[in-house]
Amino acid sequence: MLLKGxxxxxIIRDLEKRFALxxxxxxxxxxxxxxxxxxxxxxxxxxxxxxxxxxxxxKPDFTTPxxxxxxxxxxxxxxxxxxxxxxxxxxxxLGLPSATKKKFLDELYRxxxxxxxxxxxxxxxxxxxxxxxxxxxxxxVIGEMPANEVVYRSGARPGDTIYVTGTIGDSAxxxxxxxxxxxxxxxxxxxxxxxxxxxxxxxxxxxxxxxASKRLAHSMIDISDGLTLDLDRVCEQSGVGAIIELARVPIxxxxxxxxxxxxxxxxxxxxxxxxxxxxxxxxxxxLAEIEGLGRKTDTMITPIGRIVAKGxxxxxxxxxxxxxxIKLQRLGFEHF
Amino acid sequence: MLLKGxxxxxIIRDLEKRFALxxxxxxxxxxxxxxxxxxxxxxxxxxxxxxxxxxxxxKPDFTTPxxxxxxxxxxxxxxxxxxxxxxxxxxxxLGLPSATKKKFLDELYRxxxxxxxxxxxxxxxxxxxxxxxxxxxxxxVIGEMPANEVVYRSGARPGDTIYVTGTIGDSAxxxxxxxxxxxxxxxxxxxxxxxxxxxxxxxxxxxxxxxASKRLAHSMIDISDGLTLDLDRVCEQSGVGAIIELARVPIxxxxxxxxxxxxxxxxxxxxxxxxxxxxxxxxxxxLAEIEGLGRKTDTMITPIGRIVAKGxxxxxxxxxxxxxxIKLQRLGFEHF
Numbered sequence: 001m002l003l004k005g006x007x008x009x010x011i012i013r014d015l016e017k018r019f020a021l022x023x024x025x026x027x028x029x030x031x032x033x034x035x036x037x038x039x040x041x042x043x044x045x046x047x048x049x050x051x052x053x054x055x056x057x058x059k060p061d062f063t064t065p066x067x068x069x070x071x072x073x074x075x076x077x078x079x080x081x082x083x084x085x086x087x088x089x090x091x092x093x094l095g096l097p098s099a100t101k102k103k104f105l106d107e108l109y110r111x112x113x114x115x116x117x118x119x120x121x122x123x124x125x126x127x128x129x130x131x132x133x134x135x136x137x138x139x140x141v142i143g144e145m146p147a148n149e150v151v152y153r154s155g156a157r158p159g160d161t162i163y164v165t166g167t168i169g170d171s172a173x174x175x176x177x178x179x180x181x182x183x184x185x186x187x188x189x190x191x192x193x194x195x196x197x198x199x200x201x202x203x204x205x206x207x208x209x210x211x212a213s214k215r216l217a218h219s220m221i222d223i224s225d226g227l228t229l230d231l232d233r234v235c236e237q238s239g240v241g242a243i244i245e246l247a248r249v250p251i252x253x254x255x256x257x258x259x260x261x262x263x264x265x266x267x268x269x270x271x272x273x274x275x276x277x278x279x280x281x282x283x284x285x286x287l288a289e290i291e292g293l294g295r296k297t298d299t300m301i302t303p304i305g306r307i308v309a310k311g312x313x314x315x316x317x318x319x320x321x322x323x324x325x326i327k328l329q330r331l332g333f334e335h336f
Numbered sequence: 337m338l339l340k341g342x343x344x345x346x347i348i349r350d351l352e353k354r355f356a357l358x359x360x361x362x363x364x365x366x367x368x369x370x371x372x373x374x375x376x377x378x379x380x381x382x383x384x385x386x387x388x389x390x391x392x393x394x395k396p397d398f399t400t401p402x403x404x405x406x407x408x409x410x411x412x413x414x415x416x417x418x419x420x421x422x423x424x425x426x427x428x429x430l431g432l433p434s435a436t437k438k439k440f441l442d443e444l445y446r447x448x449x450x451x452x453x454x455x456x457x458x459x460x461x462x463x464x465x466x467x468x469x470x471x472x473x474x475x476x477v478i479g480e481m482p483a484n485e486v487v488y489r490s491g492a493r494p495g496d497t498i499y500v501t502g503t504i505g506d507s508a509x510x511x512x513x514x515x516x517x518x519x520x521x522x523x524x525x526x527x528x529x530x531x532x533x534x535x536x537x538x539x540x541x542x543x544x545x546x547x548a549s550k551r552l553a554h555s556m557i558d559i560s561d562g563l564t565l566d567l568d569r570v571c572e573q574s575g576v577g578a579i580i581e582l583a584r585v586p587i588x589x590x591x592x593x594x595x596x597x598x599x600x601x602x603x604x605x606x607x608x609x610x611x612x613x614x615x616x617x618x619x620x621x622x623l624a625e626i627e628g629l630g631r632k633t634d635t636m637i638t639p640i641g642r643i644v645a646k647g648x649x650x651x652x653x654x655x656x657x658x659x660x661x662i663k664l665q666r667l668g669f670e671h672f
Contacts, residue, residue, distance in 0.1 A: 027380065031573065032489050033418035033558060034384040039480065041377035044363065048370040048461065049427040049476055055468035056431075082369035091385040093474055095392075125384065132391035133469020138429055140385055140476040144375065153368050222369060237367065 003100045018109055019116075019123035026089060026122050035089060035124035037142070044150050046143040048079035054134025062178040065104045067199045069111025072137040075224065077119055077203035078277040080143035082222040084151045084212020086205065087121035093138040095131030108137070119205055149212045151281070156219035156238035160282035160307040163290060165204050165299050167252040168227050169266070172273020174198030194254045201277040207299040208279055216293065217281040226272040228316060228328060230280055235307075235315040243317040244305030246271065246326065271318065271328060282307050339436045354445055355452075355459035362425060362458050371425065371460035373478070380486050382479040384415035390470025398514040401440045403535045405447025408473040411560065413455055413539035414613040416479035418558040420487045420548020422541065423457035429474040431467030444473070455541055485548045487617070492555035492574035496618035496643040499626060501540050501635050503588040504563050505602070508609020510534030530590045537613040543635040544615055552629065556617040562608040564652060564664060566616055571643075571651040579653040580641030582607065582662065607654065607664060618643050 019030055028036040039045075052058055052072050063071075073090060080087050092112060096105065116123055121141065174194035177185045185195040204222070211217040219238055223230050227249065235242050249270055251259070259266035283290060287303065294301035311317070318326040355366060364372040375381075388394055388408050399407075409426060416423050428448060432441065452459055457477065510530035513521045521531040540558070547553040555574055559566045563585065571578050585606055587595070595602035619626060623639065630637035647653070654662040 027483075027486070028488065033415040033556075034382040034421070034479070036419070036486055037381040037383070038483060039375040039377065039379040039381050041375065043375045045373040045375050045381070045478075046370040047373070047425070047427060047476070047478060049429050049474070050463060051429045051431060051465055051472075051474060053431050053465055053467050053472075056466050079369040083372070085370070089383070091383060091476060093385050093387045095387060095389050095472065127386060129387055129389055130392050131389050131469070131472075133467070136387075136389075136431065136467075136472055138385070138387060138474040140383070140427060142381075142383060142478075143370065147363075147374060150363070150372055152364065220369075 044147040065107035066111040069108040076141035081208035085143040085145035089124035092126035095136035154237040169270035170197040171275040172269040206297040220281040380483040401443035402447040405444040412477035417544035421479040421481035425460035428462035431472035490573040505606035506533040507611040508605040542633040553617040
């Protein structure tokens with residue numbers, strides 16, 4: 001069945017039923033002109049929006065509607081994680097060609113819904129529209145946290161250690177593989193986990209919240225456009241420089257295998273590949289305390305370098321495996 | 337100059353400068369992973385999102401980038417008005433083909449910025465991405481109001497009078513004219529004001545806020561998909577029926593002229609034409625009090641019918657000029 005046979009009212013009613021989740025803070029979800037939530041004194045409100053556009057951010061050949069739904073929400077949740085917050089609710093806007101199948105929409109919603117449930121967000125509204133051209137999913141996530149715990153990009157201080165969660169570059173490796181072998185890369189071939197990292201990234205909400213509540217992070221960002229570009233943003237906003245060592249950047253077993261197969265671009269994938277949705281943060285706490293937090297939140301956390309006073313030329317120094325400075329053509333993914 | 341020559345960082349920096357407006361509630365606007373706002377006890381938080389898609393909601397031949405920017409924000413502000421709230425801040429996501437001219441983006445931003453300033457909203461974040469296909473503007477507006485004053489669609493009671501602000505059907509008339517004569521309909525021809533109503537609708541924030549703060553409205557909605565469809569939504573959610581009289585629905589001088597020129601579809605434009613962004617509300621207050629509020633907020637307010645107990649067949653009764661019931665093929669605009 002195609003969407004054009006359904007009509008908007010039925011789509012909205014379907015949404016209302018599917019997302020009719022109770023949340024103590026939500027007075028009204030889908031079905032009025034706006035959602036309505038209760039505000040709480042002393043809490044900061046976090047708001048972020050992202051868009052996934054067919055042909056730019058995803059290709060239907062490379063993903064499934066279920067995973068597309070999950071990812072559309074996950075990447076906005078990752079922004080909430082990067083402030084140290086927790087999600088409250090989300091608004092979803094869809095642009096769908098009229099030839100879209102009902103089955104596609106159902107799967108997309110199922111992905112969104114599973115992701116929302118897993119991370120404690122409620123779908124509180126949105127809208128669905130036709131579109132000429134490809135599919136478009138726009139997500140807004142509203143989160144919150146104690147107002148005095150928010151971790152900005154601008155708080156890095158010389159002497160801070162730079163940490164990242166998880167392993168870096170897998171998403172870009174996965175994309176390379178997906179481009180070569182399509183969606184079957186998820187179940188077959190040497191880079192299944194990397195493909196999954198690209199299509200189904202997990203927002204680091206537990207680690208982010210924990211770092212903020214314990215006041216351990218001076219600055220934080222999620223790695224969406226590449227390790228070096230996102231680190232450079234932290235440096236710019238903090239008025240500092242940074243030195244990182246490629247040898248210390250944690251990489252996965254699949255990336256090690258890829259690098260060993262004499263692929264020269266592995267360092268580029270690690271340093272500039274985007275969409276890992278890991279957290280990068282800076283801290284002056286001792287390593288043991290950070291490692292303890294990592295164990296408690298089930299998150300691998302690795303030091304990769306340090307923040308320094310603002311240098312003369314270039315904010316970023318990247319030391320390669322041979323001990324020499326790496327010059328990058330460009331830092332990371334730019335959307336134009 | 338084309339966008340692809342600019343790069344995302346420059347676009348974001350340009351945005352930061354343009355929208356660096358102070359707001360006592362905004363701690364952090366554009367430039368971090370999320371915006372950060374202070375929450376206030378006793379206030380309800382309102383959130384709404386809308387998308388304007390080229391070829392579906394607008395055509396570049398019929399509008400200007402400046403008016404497109406204004407409208408993209410106005411229609412979300414109208415949702416805030418329909419709850420009785422006031423805007424706090426907005427997030428804007430753009431999907432722009434790489435061949436988009438810098439001049440287009442500047443004008444779009446100028447429209448968004450002018451609209452935000454006029455209605456007291458701050459642009460607090462968003463993102464810009466390439467797109468295959470047409471232009472896409474997604475807007476999220478966050479508003480607020482005293483928690484005990486929110487006006488829902490669901491509060492209409494039998495005996496309530498049904499009111500609308502402004503005149504109805506102009507936007508649909510304007511669209512008809514724009515389709516015939518293009519953007520010059522705004523400056524030339526018999527339906528200039530109607531064309532302007534379509535391209536540059538004004539959210540009824542003052543009237544909505546005032547109705548809510550004085551507790552005069554039992555239910556409220558903005559007329560985005562057509563008078564009858566939006567009234568039907570109020571009836572459905574309130575579990576009531578409604579009777580309206582076409583003769584009492586306020587129409588503009590241009591619509592009267594259009595109707596007099598023997599155009600048979602004028603009633604359809606008034607009853608089912610969408611995008612007027614006027615408010616429809618129901619109230620048991622006396623007419624004089626409502627009229628007083630209208631004068632004070634500089635808003636024309638007209639009674640057009642009444643809420644009745646739920647009837648047997650159909651929730652809506654529309655009485656035509658000849659005193660007979662009108663049967664509509666469909667109530668209003670549906671997006672598929």
